[in-house]
Amino acid sequence: MHGMTSADPELADHRILADTLTAERPLHALVNALHGISAAPVAVIDLRGGVLVSVPARTEWPAEELVAASPPTGDVVADCVLRPVELEGEPVAVLCARGQDVPPALFSFAATLAGIELSRRHAVLSGRRELLGQILEDVIAGQSSEQETARRLGEHGLDAGKAHEVVIGSVACPPRRLRSYPWNLHTLLSQQHDPHLRAIVDDRVVLVVPEGAGLFVARLCHDHLSSLGSDARVGVSKARVGVRGLRLGYFEARNALAEGYGVHVHRIQDLATALLIAGIEAGLPLRDLAAEALAPLLEYDQKHGTALVDTLRRYLAEDGAPAATATALFVHRNTLRNRLRLIEELTGRDIDSPSSRTHFWLATTCWELGSTADLSSLLDGRGPQ
Template sequence: MLTVRALLDDPSLELRLLHPGASGALDAEVLWVHNTELGDPSPYVRERELVLTNGLWLAETSADGFVASVRRAGAAGIVFGLRTRTPSTPPELLAACVAADLPLAEISTRVPFTALTRAAAAIHAEQRQGILLGMVRRGDALASAISHGGGPSGVLEVLRGEHDLPLAVVDRTGRALAGVPLAPEQLRAVAAGLARRPPPLELDLGETERATLFLVGAAGDVDAALVCLRPARALSRTERDALDQAARFLSLEVAKRQAVQAIELRFASELLDMILSGPQRAAELPGRLQAFGVDPGGELAVYALACPGADTAVPPGLAEAVADFFLAESTAAVVAGGSHDVVAVFTWQRPEAQLRATGTRLVAAVGARFAGRRPVLGIGGVAADATALRQPLVRSREACRVLVRRGGNPEVATFGELGTHRLLLGLQDPETLRGFADGVLGPLRDHDRERGSELVRTLRAFMANDGHWAATAAALFVHVNTLRNRLVKVAELSGRDVARTEDRVDLYLALEAEEFES
């Protein structure tokens, strides 16, 4: 690194130190050298430049004024060049530098300033070469760590070999991938920071803890951060360069993980399709389960988990959070993420009654990862083996769907506890449900499409308002007589009158079956 001390240590420059300046000034980095004879060079001198001067300005300004301007520019110090006419450094310049606590050295009359410039360039070139060689060596070590499966922990191990820094890798869901342990609130703070656009480069992780984030991205998005538990101003340029390089290598690791996770999720989703298809694809189930480490011949349980709220879509990272839970529980599981829920099919060798306790722990673990989202979990029960998975799968997903509609009250429930007609609908074959809904509502849909009417919407509003005429008319912004005329047309086309209980049940179930299928 170019410093005043490094130049003083070069005997060919014949420099003599007159005043060392403030503590540490001689060892602080020097940006470059700047030759000037201006009385006020402050507009042109950059911060941390070393000022070279022969003192020609003495004719127009005082030493105090010159040193003040150099100090104001933030220069690293002054080198006074001796000449035949000025064989020694002016005492007033030395006094001004002592008063300003600014380093001052003098250079022999036998050595031109160009020699000092060449020496500075040589130090810079050596430093850049060292940095480049360091980056190459570090890059080789990082590539080796990743290629040998070291993952984020391997990357941090390489960094620890060079720098003693408190580091952690955290993904956008608040999951700690490696490094020093962080408190749950700190992990949530990192996740919240990564969700901002653009993400911050520094983040408060507590009243006294300020961290620097080095963003890790794959496929054009920010997926994680290399977190250094020190503010950016406390990091040297060498440390920042090393962390930047490590973050780029972590991006490769994240991209690799995402590709693997995408394949696993696709295979897991295909597994759910196999289960729902019944006997047609039953032969494929054992092999697919075994690929995930799940014994297809043993007892299996099914959970379905979702996050109620204004946005009922599955938040990013929910499937990974569920998978992490089962990994921590040392339980083999297949986890599949859908648009509205995440399903887990897992090995179960304990009494069925204990499914609730495990489900409650899963909800708590996921809730800690997704602040502001309150998960719910439907328990589908236990299947004797892979061939009996369809019913527990349907039960768990429908129980979860009911819990979402209820706003998460309760958070965990079994299929049998909810006591709703939708659970019975969920046990029916999809073809049967579709045929029933089409048979009842098909004529109404055709009429709406051909005439631009709103019979299906009117019927749905009537059921939602418990058959109250005035409330339904108000909800539809129509007169009660218009509502009566529409429901007469519904009875005419469907053969079912809303005034008769059994017909109203048919109409209601048809609407529910249609929504169930969607």
């Protein structure tokens, strides 16, 4: 019978820690086992100062001071020893133990196991985000039916029948870092979906959030991206309903993103600007943008049975000539004058300014073209079929 060696207890302790990865809550089991072996209070703290796991649970930790020492140098900080917990080579948390009773080799092994568990959970969420990214790309390109896309989005927890805002973030960093950054370790540990739908599209972070949450989430997104690069920028769309609303929201957020560094919210877009974007942005929903530009007139026509949109279209077709327009519409010139004044009041635009003429011509033309409205059909001068 072989005698017991000093390495045997150490090997047994390593096995105890390794076995925790098969537990229902591996990270909690790991910290609990390390505490059981050493009797020292143990915790995992993310780099934002959030205590992810602590045993005993009521232990107070100087989280900010401990995180400030990350990545740990091996020195004792606030009577705690530290080890970095890494995810794909990037420190994302700190393993802490109070006192110096944990064997260094065992402590380092525990930090490695913690990183393995976070990597496993992150891989699961990354797979979900890849699938969501494919769905969002289909939404942007308009390649799937609204019903089918709504069903696929529903599988990811998004009800397309409710209003949502789109948030897009961009930063100059290697795509691998953008895709691997976990953002929310609590999400990893809870083994649930992201609190908001998040995917990577064209090397940009795209989030779909409930109405009213866009600006708050955008600021959090900017904070996260700023840790990856100094040129972080985030754009936020208006709140919109449905699959088409998400599509338009994506382009609104992209437009806001182009305003520069920091966080920017979509502003009402001039259709001439949209046309320039359409020249380089495939799939820009010009008809949806036209509907937004004409919304005050469309709503008024629907409510009062008027024909303001038709009046505007004919006025532009007659090159702004009141007499010719009135004749074409079979109305008195005073009636036409009242309609034009109402159009200006509802839209807030001077109908005879050159920029407004361009804006309104694009809006009415794209509206007539319907779902076929794109840059080529607009320039070809094709009317409604």
